[in-house]
Every structure is written in structure tokens, then in C-alpha cells.
Amino acid sequence: MADLRSSIAGITAPNPFWLASAPPTDKAYNVRRAFQAGWGGVVWKTLGEDPAVVNVSSRYGALLDANRQLLGFNNIELITDRPLDLNLQEITEVKRDWPDRALVVSLMARMEEAAWVGLVKRIEETGADGVELNLGCPHGMCERGMGSAIGQVPELVEQVTRWVKGATRMPVIVKLTPNITNILWSAEAAKRGGANAVSLINTINSIATVDLDLMAPTPTVDGKGTHGGYCGPAVKPIALNMVAEIGRNHVTADVPLSGIGGIGNWRDAAEFLALGAVNVQVCTAAMVHGFRIVGPMIDGLSQWMDDKGYRRLDDFIGAALGNVVDWNSLNMNFSAKAVIDQDLCIDCGRCHIACEDTSHQAIRVVAEGGKRRFEVIDQECVGCNLCFHVCPVPRCITMRSEDNGLPAMTWTQDPRNPLRAASA
Amino acid sequence: MNAVAHQSAPQSLNADLTPPLSALQAMVESARCLYCFEPACVSACPTGIDIPGFIRRIADGNVAGAGRTILSENILGGTCARVCPTEILCQQACVRNTGEERPVAIGRLQRFATDALMGKGGHPFIRAAESGKAVAIVGAGPAGLACAHRLSLLGHRVDIFEARPKPGGLSEYGLAAYKMADDFAQRETSFILALGGIAVHYGRTLGETLDLDALSADYNAVFLAVGLGNPRPLGIAGDDLAGVEDALAFIEKIRQGVAAPILGRVIVIGGGNTAVDAAIQALCLGAGEVVMAYRRGAAQMGATAWEQQLALTRGVIIKPWLAPKRIVGEDGRVEAVQFERTILADGVFLSTGEVIEVPADLVLTAIGQGLRADDLAGLAIDGGRIVVDNRYQTGRPGVFAGGDCIKSGLDLTVQAVEDGKRAAQAIDRFIRN
Numbered sequence: 105m106a107d108l109r110s111s112i113a114g115i116t117a118p119n120p121f122w123l124a125s126a127p128p129t130d131k132a133y134n135v136r137r138a139f140q141a142g143w144g145g146v147v148w149k150t151l152g153e154d155p156a157v158v159n160v161s162s163r164y165g166a167l168l169d170a171n172r173q174l175l176g177f178n179n180i181e182l183i184t185d186r187p188l189d190l191n192l193q194e195i196t197e198v199k200r201d202w203p204d205r206a207l208v209v210s211l212m213a214r215m216e217e218a219a220w221v222g223l224v225k226r227i228e229e230t231g232a233d234g235v236e237l238n239l240g241c242p243h244g245m246c247e248r249g250m251g252s253a254i255g256q257v258p259e260l261v262e263q264v265t266r267w268v269k270g271a272t273r274m275p276v277i278v279k280l281t282p283n284i285t286n287i288l289w290s291a292e293a294a295k296r297g298g299a300n301a302v303s304l305i306n307t308i309n310s311i312a313t314v315d316l317d318l319m320a321p322t323p324t325v326d327g328k329g330t331h332g333g334y335c336g337p338a339v340k341p342i343a344l345n346m347v348a349e350i351g352r353n354h355v356t357a358d359v360p361l362s363g364i365g366g367i368g369n370w371r372d373a374a375e376f377l378a379l380g381a382v383n384v385q386v387c388t389a390a391m392v393h394g395f396r397i398v399g400p401m402i403d404g405l406s407q408w409m410d411d412k413g414y415r416r417l418d419d420f421i422g423a424a425l426g427n428v429v430d431w432n433s434l435n436m437n438f439s440a441k442a443v444i445d446q447d448l449c450i451d452c453g454r455c456h457i458a459c460e461d462t463s464h465q466a467i468r469v470v471a472e473g474g475k476r477r478f479e480v481i482d483q484e485c486v487g488c489n490l491c492f493h494v495c496p497v498p499r500c501i502t503m504r505s506e507d508n509g510l511p512a513m514t515w516t517q518d519p520r521n522p523l524r525a526a527s528a
Numbered sequence: 529m530n531a532v533a534h535q536s537a538p539q540s541l542n543a544d545l546t547p548p549l550s551a552l553q554a555m556v557e558s559a560r561c562l563y564c565f566e567p568a569c570v571s572a573c574p575t576g577i578d579i580p581g582f583i584r585r586i587a588d589g590n591v592a593g594a595g596r597t598i599l600s601e602n603i604l605g606g607t608c609a610r611v612c613p614t615e616i617l618c619q620q621a622c623v624r625n626t627g628e629e630r631p632v633a634i635g636r637l638q639r640f641a642t643d644a645l646m647g648k649g650g651h652p653f654i655r656a657a658e659s660g661k662a663v664a665i666v667g668a669g670p671a672g673l674a675c676a677h678r679l680s681l682l683g684h685r686v687d688i689f690e691a692r693p694k695p696g697g698l699s700e701y702g703l704a705a706y707k708m709a710d711d712f713a714q715r716e717t718s719f720i721l722a723l724g725g726i727a728v729h730y731g732r733t734l735g736e737t738l739d740l741d742a743l744s745a746d747y748n749a750v751f752l753a754v755g756l757g758n759p760r761p762l763g764i765a766g767d768d769l770a771g772v773e774d775a776l777a778f779i780e781k782i783r784q785g786v787a788a789p790i791l792g793r794v795i796v797i798g799g800g801n802t803a804v805d806a807a808i809q810a811l812c813l814g815a816g817e818v819v820m821a822y823r824r825g826a827a828q829m830g831a832t833a834w835e836q837q838l839a840l841t842r843g844v845i846i847k848p849w850l851a852p853k854r855i856v857g858e859d860g861r862v863e864a865v866q867f868e869r870t871i872l873a874d875g876v877f878l879s880t881g882e883v884i885e886v887p888a889d890l891v892l893t894a895i896g897q898g899l900r901a902d903d904l905a906g907l908a909i910d911g912g913r914i915v916v917d918n919r920y921q922t923g924r925p926g927v928f929a930g931g932d933c934i935k936s937g938l939d940l941t942v943q944a945v946e947d948g949k950r951a952a953q954a955i956d957r958f959i960r961n
């Protein structure tokens with residue numbers, strides 16, 4: 105059995121699956137149920153100064169597939185709408201009852217040192233394991249100068265981090281917003297401010313859908329809507345890229361990182377860890393399935409690690425990072441060709457029409473005794489993978505790397521590159 | 529989505545054999561369609577409905593568009609969705625059979641879409657400008673109605689002459705009651721006629737109150753869609769006893785709501801879908817025991833494997849390898865049928881000479897229908913069907929024919945619709961020349 109114990113900035117947990125700061129971690133009732141279900145840690149729903157905020161009615165929007173499976177999720181909720189004292193008291197009790205689980209508290213305040221320091225001091229008294237600075241909420245709170253209004257300005261990220269670091273002995277995790285042009289600027293700012301770790305991504309500015317009867321964005325509040333924060337499976341690729349960017353940037357490479365965004369199963373989590381995250385945080389999957397979803401996540405990760413011979417998380421954390429390179433470092437001489445397993449093919453024709461209309465006219469249809477046979481024309485196939493992705497049958501189309509005998513050659517070395525002389 | 533699985537209670541005459549899909553079922557089932565490129569399911573539909581196209585529209589939430597897509601190729605798509613033997617047509621060809629052994633439920637999705645479109649009221653198509661031409665159609669069954677609709681769409685005026693008091697042909701008088709629940713044949717006909725440009729004249733019979741010469745003279749073209757009106761006689765001793773009845777006449781009474789309850793034992797002679805329909809409906813009417821006797825094996829039956837299965841699950845006793853020899857009775861009433869046992873030896877069907885007597889209170893004969901040729905004086909007939917060329921034209925210029933009365937494919941509603949549609953296109957070319 106693989107050892108799933110994990111640790112970030114000195115905060116330990118029995119497994120790397122944490123619940124992200126959000127409705128699932130809003131109060132003791134939920135968090136206790138989450139710990140019972142097996143979650144390794146939680147980041148408590150973001151606290152702010154009293155008086156507590158007030159939420160609107162109608163809060164969520166969603167992007168669904170044809171089977172109403174949720175692909176993306178969008179919300180216009182604010183931070184906790186419960187009194188600060190009540191939250192702090194519950195945090196104290198839960199931490200006392202669950203000493204082996206990670207309990208980190210998220211907070212947010214105006215761009216004033218006293219506000220941040222005041223909150224952090226109160227949180228420290230609960231015995232919580234650490235704090236996470238919410239510099240990412242992209243709706244509502246930013247209109248009041250908080251959340252992403254701070255997170256989008258690297259100087260402010262650095263300043264807030266420094267204030268909080270100066271006021272507490274607790275580890276400080278800075279949660280970054282993806283609503284920026286370059287994630288490295290805010291990640292580097294967090295490091296300069298003294299952050300012990302960063303977590304990302306917070307939600308992405310979005311309009312989930314437009315209600316074509318009301319002619320208003322969803323969620324709709326009395327006929328009007330506002331942009332919200334997007335999360336769920338659809339944002340995972342965006343998050344993975346930002347995680348990799350931070351991991352392969354020499355300035356931020358040593359900053360411990362908590363991966364967030366679209367994690368719904370063990371494989372998603374393993375992918376974040378492979379790109380250098382040391383643990384993961386989950387929100388949407390728990391909101392869709394309930395806390396029990398952590399069971400298959402833990403079991404799947406453990407099974408995969410056993411199959412691969414990884415005994416602990418460190419054995420593969422960051423293992424894929426070295427293979428994330430700039431386009432200019434790719435081998436121009438590498439060549440792959442699509443291969444169709446005729447025994448698995450069910451004759452749907454999707455590979456053909458996709459390649460024919462939008463790729464390289466490399467799959468021909470051969471009539472064969474009343475049936476059709478789909479054949480790859482090797483000379484035309486550029487190895488784009490389109491057919492491989494549109495084929496409905498698992499493993500029916502595979503991509504075979506060609507042994508063309510050519511040496512590895514990057515674009516900077518490629519004679520076809522008009523700027524080669526200049527860059528050489 | 530196998531209809532046989534739906535039913536736990538005995539079949540009732542007026543309840544749908546296969547219930548309509550709920551919105552949830554339609555969502556899940558439409559998402560199973562792979563939107564294949566030029567798929568086999570379309571080639572396997574005699575009317576060539578754009579199946580991936582209509583299913584995609586259902587998945588997109590455009591159910592009316594799905595219905596229009598279906599009806600643009602098959603104006604009787606609502607009936608076909610209910611009665612097509614999809615197990616030997618579109619669904620048999622669906623790629624989801626390979627690997628998953630479960631095709632997309634194309635027929636049921638087709639019903640979902642056509643029901644929704646018809647439920648909106650109105651008519652989805654608009655006639656082209658009046659051509660000034662008029663066509664006479666004989667017979668208001670599926671072939672006649674499909675031809676009329678297409679001709680009217682193309683701008684021609686149509687008069688349909690129908691012998692019976694109601695339109696629909698076998699959709700109204702022949703298809704099993706539980707396949708056409710809620711008076712569907714009449715609802716669909718009204719929907720088709722709502723296009724306009726079509727008048728139906730009832731009680732007008734070719735060969736009696738109408739003649740072909742006059743029709744040819746009065747109209748730019750004539751389309752014959754008379755179906756197969758003559759029950760084929762059994763031709764054995766005792767077939768004139770009371771209690772021996774043609775299965776189609778029996779079904780017709782059921783469909784028109786005038787069938788008497790059945791007490792006692794029933795034998796249905798025949799192995800086609802008509803025999804299956806008659807047998808199941810006899811059970812619905814209260815028969816104590818229904819035996820379907822066929823002179824060859826299950827593999828040779830005209831009824832599809834699915835229909836045979838349906839009969840078995842509804843309680844019909846299927847007895848293959850029994851050739852009827854004599855019907856015996858007392859006081860002019862049937863009491864039993866005597867069969868000879870048959871076998872298949874070296875590819876030849878032989879009688880073993882063994883005689884088996886099966887008691888019966890009612891005997892229904894379902895051994896096929898023939899053309900009522902006397903109505904059609906002057907037209908060439910071959911193999912019991914009107915002879916047409918590849919443009920549906922008979923030997924008489926300007927006289928076309930289609931549906932069951934010609935030999936075009938399987939004797940199915942969907943084939944009759946395709947014949948009607950293609951004949952309309954041929955007639956359009958003929959009268960515009």
C-alpha cells in the first residue's frame with residue numbers, strides 16, 4: 105500500500121486531498137462530515153471582518169454536457185456570511201477534535217494592514233494549522249477592493265503577504281487568481297512577500313450561460329446577472345498550465361504549491377502532483393457528489409501508485425515537470441502516425457470526416473463487401489491526433505511513433521527556420 | 529430499450545406496446561448517438577431519414593427541428609416510429625451494436641420528435657406555388673398519402689379516391705391496436721392533410737364507381753396505391769366452417785372497436801407479422817389459449833425474431849412444423865384443425881405423414897393477401913403485383929403505382945411511404961414535361 109501522507113509548508117495531512125475554501129468548508133457541520141469521509145484537510149471558507157457579508161438568491165450557473173454531466177461551474181457567492189466569532193469558535197472545536205487533519209483558514213480583508221493583522225491574530229488563537237490569503241475571488245468582493253482586486257496587482261500581493269507574515273507564526277499560503285496575463289508576476293510577488301506556499305487557481309471570470317427567455321446571464325437575480333467565478337472540470341487545463349509555469353520558473357520553482365482547479369478524480373490529482381503540486385484542493389467535485397467522492401480518489405491514487413511502484417508521493421511529485429518545455433525545444437524530427445485497429449473499429453466514420461474536412465485528408469474510406477474500412481494514408485498523416493481524440497472506441501486509434509532514423513533537432517537548429525542564424 | 533422488457537402486465541389493446549420516451553430517456557438516448565458520418569442506419573431506412581441529423585437536434589433541445597428533419601423524408605414518420613420493425617431496419621445497422629450490442633433506440637427517438645412536433649399544432653411545411661396541374665390518387669393508405677403530400681408540396685392539386693369510409697389504409701384497419709394507440713392513424717392523416725391542396729373522396733372504388741380511363745382523361749396523372757385487398761384463401765377442406773375467419777378481417781373489427789370478446793381456444797395459421805398481431809390481439813380479447821401454427825420452422829417465419837419473442841412473452845404458443853390439412857367441425861362450426869407434421873430434409877420441406885389434431889373454437893388464417901386484380905383491368909400484373917418501371921410508371925403512360933400493390937421491397941409501411949414519395953417526384957417530372 106502506497107504511503108499517501110502529505111505535507112505543505114510544514115502542515116501535514118494523512119493524504120493530499122483537501123477541500124478548498126468554499127461552501128463545503130463553510131461550517132463545523134460540513135467539515136466534520138468531510139473529515140469522517142476521509143478528507144486529509146480543509147481550507148475553511150474565507151473569513152472577513154464583521155459585519156458578515158450578505159449573499160443574493162440564485163448563486164450558481166453551470167455548463168452541462170448532453171447528459172447533464174457538469175463540465176463547468178460558476179458562482180456569484182461572496183465569502184462566509186456567518187459572524188466571525190461563530191466561525192472562530194467552530195474552527196477551534198473542530199481542530200481540537202481532529203488533530204491529525206490539516207485545518208487551514210482562509211481570510212480576506214481590505215488593503216489595510218490593521219484589518220489583515222487583526223484577523224490573523226484572531227485565527228491564530230483557534231489552533232488552526234495555517235492561513236490562506238484569498239487574493240482571488242473575482243466577483244463581488246473585488247468591487248469592494250478585495251480578492252482579485254488585490255491579487256491582480258503584484259505589488260499588493262507582496263504587501264499583504266508581508267503584513268500577514270509579520271503578524272503570525274503560522275505558515276502562510278497565498279491563493280492566486282488566474283485572471284491575470286502572467287501568473288509568474290503574482291507568484292513571484294507572493295514569494296517576495298514571504299509566502300510559505302502558493303495555491304492556485306481561484307475561479308475564472310465567466311458568464312456560465314445566457315437565459316434566452318429572460319435574456320440575462322445565469323445565475324439570474326431578479327432579471328439581472330453578473331459575471332461569476334468559473335471552476336469545475338473545464339478549468340483543469342488552465343490550472344495545470346499555471347502550475348507548470350510556476351514550477352519551471354527558476355524564481356518560483358522552490359515555492360511549495362497546492363494545486364486547485366477541476367480535480368474530480370485520482371487521475372486529475374496525480375496530474376497536478378506530476379507537475380509539481382504537493383497536494384490538491386477540491387471544491388466542485390465535492391459540491392456535485394458529496395464528500396464520499398474522496399473515497400474513490402484516495403483508492404485510485406493508491407492503486408495507481410502501487411501499480412507504478414511509487415511508495416510515497418515524493419516519488420512522483422514533479423516527475424512530469426522536466427518534460428514541460430518551450431515549443432522551441434521540441435524535436436522537429438519526431439513523427440507519429442495514426443494507426444486504426446480494424447478489429448475494434450465500429451464503422452462510425454468520425455475519424456474520416458474529421459480528418460477530411462478539418463485536418464489532412466489522411467483517412468480514406470474503402471468499401472469492402474458492404475462494409476466500410478477506414479485506412480490511414482501514412483504519407484498524408486501529420487500525426488495531429490485529431491482522429492485519435494474523436495474516435496468513440498477506446499484504443500481503436502493509437503498514435504505510433506515512427507522510427508525515421510533522424511536525429512533530434514529543435515526549431516532553433518532546423519534549417520527551415522528563417523531566423524536560425526540569428527538565434528544560433 | 530427493448531419494448532418486450534417494458535411489459536409485466538398482460539398486453540391491453542389500447543395501451544402503447546412501446547411507451548413514449550420521457551424527456552430524460554430521450555436526453556440519455558440521444559446522447560448515445562455518435563453522429564456518424566454517412567452511417568449505415570440511414571442506408572437501412574427505406575426512406576433515408578437523416579438519423580444522426582434528427583437525433584442531434586433532439587440532443588440540442590431542438591425537438592421540433594428533429595421532427596421536421598424526419599418528416600421531410602418520411603411524412604408518416606409518426607406511424608413508422610411506432611410500427612417499423614427497426615430490428616431489421618435502421619437499428620440493426622446502428623454502429624452501437626458492434627461492441628455494445630445495444631443500438632441507439634432510433635424508433636423511439638423518432639416517436640419522441642414527431643409527437644412533439646405534431647403536438648405543437650399546425651403544419652411544418654409550405655406548398656410551392658400552384659402548378660395548375662392535378663393528380664388523381666386511388667387509395668388513402670400510406671403510399672397514397674405520402675404521394676399526395678409530396679405532390680401537393682410541389683404545387684400540384686391532388687384528389688384521393690378511397691373505397692372505405694376512413695383514410696389510412698392498413699394503418700387504420702390492419703396495424704395492431706397497441707401499436708397505433710389513441711387513434712393515431714386518424715390524427716396523423718389530419719396532420720398530413722393540413723398542408724392543403726389535397727381532397728379525399730370516400731366511398732369511391734376503382735372498378736366500381738370509378739374507372740381508370742376517366743381518371744386518366746380528367747387528371748394530368750394517376751397514382752394507384754390500392755394495396756393488397758384480397759385475403760388469400762386457405763384452400764383446404766372445412767375452411768368454410770363457421771368460426772374460420774381471415775385474420776385481417778378479425779383485426780379490422782378490433783381496430784374499429786366492434787370485435788366481440790373471445791371465449792375458448794384460438795388457432796392462428798401463418799408465420800408472418802399479421803399472424804403474430806392476430807394472436808396477441810386474440811389474447812387481449814380474452815382467448816383462453818392461442819396457438820400460432822406455421823408449416824415451417826421459426827427461422828423461415830416472416831415474423832422477425834423480435835416479433836416472435838413478443839408473441840412468446842405475451843403467452844402465445846408457437847407451434848412450427850405443422851402444415852394445415854383439414855378443418856373439422858360439427859353442425860357447421862369449427863372444432864379442430866388437423867395438421868401434418870413437416871420436416872426440413874436436405875433443404876426440402878417434407879411431410880412426415882404424422883397427423884396432429886389441435887382443438888379450436890376460432891381459427892384465424894393469416895397466410896397473406898393478394899391484389900384485387902379485377903379493379904385494374906388492362907394493367908400488366910406479375911407475381912400478383914402491378915408491373916411498374918423504375919419511375920413507378922405502369923405500362924400505361926401517366927398511370928403510376930406504388931406501395932404494397934407493386935413489388936418494391938418489403939411489404940412495410942415505410943416502404944409504401946418511400947414508394948409514394950419517389951412516385952410523386954417521378955410524376956412531378958412527368959407532368960412538368
Ligand SMILES: Cc1cc2nc3c(=O)[nH]c(=O)nc-3n(C[C@H](O)[C@H](O)[C@H](O)COP(=O)(O)OP(=O)(O)OC[C@H]3O[C@@H](n4cnc5c(N)ncnc54)[C@H](O)[C@@H]3O)c2cc1C
Nearest residue numbers: 667669670671691697698733734755931932939940941944
Ligand atoms: C395485419 C397487418 C399488420 C401489419 N403490421 C405492420 C407493421 O407492424 N409494420 C409495418 O411496417 N408494416 C406492417 N404491415 C404492412 C403495412 O400495413 C403495409 O405495407 C402498408 O399499409 C401498405 O400501404 P399501401 O398504401 O400500399 O396499402 P394499404 O395500406 O393497403 O392502403 C390501400 C388503400 O387503398 C384502398 N383501396 C384498395 N382498393 C381500392 C380501390 N379499388 N379503389 C379505391 N380505394 C382502394 C384501401 O381501402 C386502402 O385504404 C402490416 C400489414 C398487415 C396486414
Ligand SMILES: Cc1cc2nc3c(=O)[nH]c(=O)nc-3n(C[C@H](O)[C@H](O)[C@H](O)COP(=O)(O)O)c2cc1C
Nearest residue numbers: 338458459461462463464486487488489490491493
Ligand atoms: C487547432 C486550433 C488552432 C487554432 N489556431 C488559431 C489561430 O492560429 N489563430 C487564432 O486567432 N485562433 C486560433 N484558434 C482559436 C479559434 O479561432 C477559436 O477562437 C477557439 O477555438 C475557440 O472557439 P471554439 O472553441 O468555439 O471552437 C485555434 C483553435 C484550434 C482548435
Ligand code: SF4
Nearest residue numbers: 459485486488489491
Ligand atoms: S493524426 Fe491527424 S492527420 Fe493523421 S490521420 Fe489522424 S486526423 Fe488525419
Ligand code: SF4
Nearest residue numbers: 449450452453455495
Ligand atoms: S472513429 Fe474509430 S470507430 Fe469510428 S470509423 Fe474511425 S476508427 Fe472506426
Ligand code: SF4
Nearest residue numbers: 561562564569622623
Ligand atoms: S449508426 Fe447509430 S450511432 Fe451512428 S448515427 Fe446511426 S443511430 Fe447514431
